[in-house]
Amino acid sequence: MNHPVPPLAVRRTFPTALLEALKAAFGERVSTTAAVREHHGRDESPFDPQLPDAVVFVTSTEDVQTAVRLCAEHNVPVIPYGNGSSLEGHLLAVQGGVSIDMSGLNQxxxxxxxxxxxxxxxxxxxxxxxxxxxxxxxxxxxxxxxxxxxxxxxxxxxxxxxxxxxxxxxxxxxxxxxxxxxxxx
Structure with missing residues (x-):
């Protein structure tokens, strides 16, 4: 049985300018598709899924820097994502934001x-x-x-x-x- 995550803040509208900047920087390594967002918005915790607004797939420290800097400029939360095995719900996007998928940094x-x-x-x-x-x-x-x-x-x-x-x-x-x-x- 899933348990709802208590709201921490009102979820804001995702800035179009941020999405455009992420797409300019990362191209096809940015996704807003429902399936990708659903995958990154759930873990092994009992909490209900909380989907990010976008997912960025990074392959270098510089990519992480760029994604984090752009999100900071737009005051949008970032959620690091590894394998999604969390039991605590810490990768759930309770305030929306950008999930930064680290699977490309696996060496x-x-x-x-x-x-x-x-x-x-x-x-x-x-x-x-x-x-x-x-x-x-x-x-x-x-x-x-x-x-x-x-x-x-x-x-x-x-x-x-x-x-x-x-x-x-x-x-x-x-x-x-x-x-x-x-x-x-």
């Missing part, structure tokens, strides 16, 4: 087995990361019970069945590249 950038570190992009899933690590003798221990994205797990301080032995995301993340609300890194 392992480096593995240093000697130093026990790996550098990844936020859209990589837990299973993808462990597949990339399997021949190194290393593994990523955080297991929240879903194939969540590393970005989403970092944002929610994920834990899971191995937390007592290996810690939570808090103890396993050494550094982040973060795009701030105004688009600065």
């Amino acid at each position: 392992v950038l480096s593995i240093d087995a000697e130093d026990l570190t790996v550098t990844v992009q936020p859209g990589i899933s837990r299973k993808q990361l462990n597949e990339a690590l399997k021949d190194t003798g290393l593994f990523f221990p955080i297991d929240p019970g879903a194939d969540a994205s590393i970005g989403g797990m970092s944002a929610t301080r994920a834990s899971g069945t191995n937390a007592v032995r290996y810690g939570t995301m808090r103890e396993n993340v050494l550094g982040l590249t973060v795009v701030l609300a105004d688009g600065r890194v």
